[in-house]
Amino acid sequence: MGLTARPDRQLVTVAPQSQEGWVATRLDFLVNWGRANSLWPMPFGTACCAIEFMATAASKYDLARFGMERMSFSPRQADVLICAGRVPFKLAPVIRRIWQQMLQPKWCISMGACASSGGMFDNYAVVQGIDTIIPVDVYVPGCPPRPEGLIYGIMMLQEKVKRERMSDERLRDEMEPDPTSKLYIPASAIDELSEPFGNSVHQTRSGL
Amino acid sequence: MNPSAERIREKFPTAFVRAEVIWAETTVYLHPESVGDVVRYLHDDEAERYDYLSDVTAVEYRDLELPLQVVWHLRSLPFRRFLRLKAEIPRGAPLSVPSVYPIYKGADWLERECYDMFGIEFVGHPDLRRILMWEQYAEGYPLRKDFPLRGRFSRSEQLRQALAAEPESRYSMTELTIADAFEDLPLEMRQRLAGGEKTGE
Secondary structure, X not given: OOOOOOOOOOOOOOOHHHOOOOOOOOHHHHHHHHHHOOOOEEEEEOOHHXXXXXXXXXXXXXXXXXXXXXXXXXXXXXXXXXXXXXXXXXXXXXXXXXXXXXXXXXXXXXXXXXXXXXXXXXXXXXXXXXXXXXXXXXXXXOOOXXXXXXXXXXXXXXXXXXXXXXXXXXXXXXXXXXXOOOOOOOHHHHHHHOOOOHHHOOOXXXXX | OOHHHHHHHHXXXXXXXXXXXXXXXXEEEEOHHHHHHHHHHHHHOOOOOOOXXXXXXXXXXXXXXXXXXXXXXXXXXXXXXXXXXXXXXXXXXXOEEEOOOOOOOOHHHHHHHHHHHHOOEEEOOOOOOOOOOOOOOOOOOOOOOOOOOOOOOOHHHHHHHHHHOOHHHHOOHHHHOOOOOHHHOOHHHHHHHHOOOXXXX
């Protein structure tokens, strides 16, 4: 009623027993507020980070405060993919398939050093960061991150969700790497950038 | 020293190389081709009764002559004995040892893992495929000393090959079914399954 007609001075009072209770806001704000406070996580736990994730979901840290207590073990009913732990190459097509099965709007949190960058596992079996497979919204550092760290990452994701605009037409675009794009980096250039470093200088790809 | 070592030396003088004791654990070195016979004896003989195979694995040393050792860990539950068998494979010789799968069914995945990581062929294994790496993995055998830590292909090529395959091709649904193993189950379990038993849920 408040949205259709100008409220009558006499009708709207400050007396609690006769509150009319109307609110006017941007639709963006309302939708984002609703989304940000009931993100349903899809837990993708592969290693020790998953233990910290369980601790975060349990009673002491209580993920329910953020509307995330409902773990969705079906990707089709999930909003945010939380990748907790290292991803070996054998799992790479699996996590990409899960991401493709999730419906828009969807977000992704990369939890811990291994999911974000491969971490200490700079070897033949482990994907060097899940952002080489799927887009990531928030990276949580740590090995593994404490529950407070994950909660901080979740709150950052909530901030990001609250700033989304529906008028942004490209917001939900899903892009495959496009070789004609100016932002495209060819595989050879990626190899050049990721040459051995640190204590791996004696490792060559030819093996000799 | 485990008394089985002495008996192996007497019964299989051509197979026996040497025996040693380290930290109260006996290791018997054998010629690779005769491992099957010795394990068969250790399993079947009434005085030995090694009825439990703990592990099958391999080690590569920086040894110029005998770089690779294949290792079997046997345990005798009735006599509470532990015996380690080793077969040294000389450089240049074919990487092949007899499979102990006909004696211990549990050797199935252990030998597949050893094949996957070292490329050792277990002669007589019914289904020698890769088990940890996917079956199309083309970079070699990761636990060999000459295998570079980051693999042989570039990161982008590794990722391209990993993503090129469908997940279903790596995780065989037929392997997960118990229908094939139905005849091997105990009678009591077969009856329960055939009766369509409800679980407690």
